[in-house]
Amino acid sequence: MLTPTEAQVLTAADAIVAAFSRTDTDAYFAGFAPEASFVFHPETARLNSRAEYETLWASWLADGWRVTACTSTDRLVQVFPGGAVFSHTVHTSVDTSAGPESYVERESIIFRSVANAVASTVASAAAGTEAGAVADGALIAIHEHLSTVPEVSS
Numbered sequence: 485m486l487t488p489t490e491a492q493v494l495t496a497a498d499a500i501v502a503a504f505s506r507t508d509t510d511a512y513f514a515g516f517a518p519e520a521s522f523v524f525h526p527e528t529a530r531l532n533s534r535a536e537y538e539t540l541w542a543s544w545l546a547d548g549w550r551v552t553a554c555t556s557t558d559r560l561v562q563v564f565p566g567g568a569v570f571s572h573t574v575h576t577s578v579d580t581s582a583g584p585e586s587y588v589e590r591e592s593i594i595f596r597s598v599a600n601a602v603a604s605t606v607a608s609a610a611a612g613t614e615a616g617a618v619a620d621g622a623l624i625a626i627h628e629h630l631s632t633v634p635e636v637s638s
Contacts, residue, residue: 485565488597488623493561493568496595496623501574505554509545513538516625517596523629525589548581567596568623573633590631595623 496515503511513534522531531537558573570593577586599622 486597486599487563487565488568488595490561490563492623493563493570493595494559496625497556497559497570497572497593500593500625501554501556505551507545507550509538509541513541516628520626520628522627525631548579550579551576552579552584553577567594567626569594588633590633592627592629593625594627596626598622598624
């Protein structure tokens with residue numbers, strides 16, 4: 485079982501963040517395995533599949549939601565045989581039907597290696613190319629966890 489490099493993890497994470505920042509539904513969800521799970525602090529329950537999250541995302545879009553900016557800071561990559569953990573602080577601005585909103589959150593994304601399989605890759609989706617063979621060492625997200633950042637008292 486191969487251990488991904490930090491560069492491979494950052495490439496996969498950057499593609500997800502870039503697609504999110506463009507509200508690019510197809511490219512964003514191409515970065516996640518169908519069985520991926522999601523824990524988001526504003527939601528009342530865990531989302532147990534990419535399809536569940538896609539349904540929630542579609543409802544946000546229908547309500548006028550879209551991302552206007554998203555940046556990643558304070559990044560940490562931890563690799564292990566067969567996968568990696570990527571954590572960062574994410575600064576997001578969105579437009580909603582109620583007006584613009586901005587927030588700072590912490591996020592962790594768990595990746596697993598995908599070898600010798602046929603699937604959509606984050607890189608091909610982000611580039612707008614057709615899905616094809618996933619190269620050895622390619623990564624796909626299997627879990628995303630979003631949490632608040634505690635306020636620092638002065």
